[in-house]
Amino acid sequence: MSFTLATWNINSVRLREGLVARLMTEEAPDVLCLQECKSPVDLIPLEQFQALGYHHMVARGQKGYNGVAIFSKMAIEEVAAEDFVSLGHARHIAGKLENGVTVHNFYVPAGGDKPNREINEKFGQKLDYLTEMRDYFRANAPEKSILVGDLNIAPREDDVWDHKKLLKVVSHTTVEVEHLADVQGAGDWVDVTRADIPDGNLYSWWSYRAPDWDTADKGRRLDHIWATPDIANSAHSSRVIRAVRGWEQPSDHAPVFAMFDL
DNA sequence: ATGGTAGGGCGCCTA
Numbered sequence: 001m002s003f004t005l006a007t008w009n010i011n012s013v014r015l016r017e018g019l020v021a022r023l024m025t026e027e028a029p030d031v032l033c034l035q036e037c038k039s040p041v042d043l044i045p046l047e048q049f050q051a052l053g054y055h056h057m058v059a060r061g062q063k064g065y066n067g068v069a070i071f072s073k074m075a076i077e078e079v080a081a082e083d084f085v086s087l088g089h090a091r092h093i094a095g096k097l098e099n100g101v102t103v104h105n106f107y108v109p110a111g112g113d114k115p116n117r118e119i120n121e122k123f124g125q126k127l128d129y130l131t132e133m134r135d136y137f138r139a140n141a142p143e144k145s146i147l148v149g150d151l152n153i154a155p156r157e158d159d160v161w162d163h164k165k166l167l168k169v170v171s172h173t174t175v176e177v178e179h180l181a182d183v184q185g186a187g188d189w190v191d192v193t194r195a196d197i198p199d200g201n202l203y204s205w206w207s208y209r210a211p212d213w214d215t216a217d218k219g220r221r222l223d224h225i226w227a228t229p230d231i232a233n234s235a236h237s238s239r240v241i242r243a244v245r246g247w248e249q250p251s252d253h254a255p256v257f258a259m260f261d262l
Numbered sequence: 263a264t265g266g267t268a269g270g271g272c273g274c275c276t277a
Contacts, residue, residue, distance in 0.1 A: 011277085012269055036277085038269065064270050065277095110277055122276095152277095208267040208277090252268075252277085 001099055001262045003030040003074070004237075007148035007223055008244075008255035009107070009205070013037040013069065017045045019247055023255060024052045027241065030073045031097065035107035035150045037067030037090075044069060060090035068093045068105045068149070076103070084132035085109075085125055099262060101231065102142065106133070106149035111170045123170065126152070130179035137187035146260075147189055147226040150253065153180045156194070158201045159221035171220055189226035192258050196238035204240050205253045214246060225258045234261045 006029035010016050013034055024032065032054065037044060041061040049057070049071055058078040059069035066089045070076060079102060080094035091107045109126040117124030155177045157163040166172040184191070193202070203219025210218050227235055237259040245254045 015269070036269090065275085112276090210266080 002259060003099065003262075004257060004259045005029055005031040005033070005103070005146060005148070005225065006255045006257045007033040007035070007105070007150075007225060009035045009150040009223060009251060009253035011036045011038070011251040011253070013044055013067070014039050016249070016251060017048060019244075019250070021048055021052060022247070023241075023244065024049065024054060024071075027255075027257070028053075029257060031076075031103060032071045033103065033105040033148045034069045034071070035067070035105070037061055037069050038064055039067055041069075058093050058095040060093045062090045066090045066107055068107050070095050070103055070105050072097065074098045080104075082132075082136060084129045084136070087125065087129075091129075100144055101260070101262070102145040104142075104145065104147040104149075106147065106151060108133075108150065108152045110152050111176070113170065115168060115170045115173045115175070126170075127175065127179050130176075130183055134179075134182045134186040137183065137189075142187045142189075142228050144231055145187070145228045146192075146231070147187065148224065148256075150222055151180060151224050152222050153177060154220040154222055155180055156221070158199075159203070161201070161203070161218040161220070166220070171222060184226065187226075188229055190229060190232035192225045192227050192232055192235045193221075193238045193240075193256060195232065196236060196258070202240060203242075203254075204256050206245055208252050223253055223256045225256055227260070231260060231262065235259065236261070
């Protein structure tokens with residue numbers, strides 16, 4: 001049994017309902033995980049997505065900020081929704097698919113501007129969020145599981161457009177990369193995207209603020225697909241659909257895809 | 263060191 005999974009920070013699921021529908025139509029992943037829906041769950045335009053074959057959804061939402069959702073062609077049952085660091089934010093939802101695979105969808109806090117928890121509370125919350133993720137997977141060892149989302153960290157030198165310039169920029173600092181590695185180690189997670197595409201620069205996000213995003217190409221790989229070792233070997237055909245960043249009124253993130261043969 | 267662009271929802275927070 002084979003299925004395709006995608007993760008995409010949509011930056012408002014209601015404003016970009018049409019872009020979600022376009023991705024569902026043109027690429028048709030079996031499971032689509034969204035972050036930054038910026039919508040209460042009951043205002044997500046579920047009916048249009050159901051008309052495209054995505055009959056199942058698990059989600060957490062709030063007005064204006066954050067929000068995570070999993071749309072699926074196969075049945076999915078909610079199994080967890082954690083509020084790490086007790087921020088009261090909708091940043092995690094987990095569901096078990098009818099094929100037995102558990103999917104964790106995360107929107108990790110961005111962390112503010114200054115990479116110093118003494119002067120920037122948000123940076124401390126980001127590090128603490130990652131620490132609680134680590135502890136969660138230590139206490140709940142994942143099996144047959146996939147972890148996706150906007151983790152707001154680009155861990156490798158070739159996950160950013162300029163490693164040295166970004167070492168002091170939130171998303172690529174050493175302390176963040178170490179915290180993310182601890183989460184990965186705690187669940188024995190395999191970075192599926194980089195197992196599949198080991199060499200070369202790879203980005204999933206380009207700032208709205210930088211003009212001419214495509215030519216300048218000042219990107220970062222903030223969006224990730226991980227899997228536990230029992231299914232990671234079955235993953236293949238990973239890709240970032242960069243062209244989506246160039247669609248009309250786009251999200252600043254491009255979707256990341258992987259296929260699994262179970 | 264600063265400001266640059268977006269979304270939500272209407273003054274300003276967040277990314």
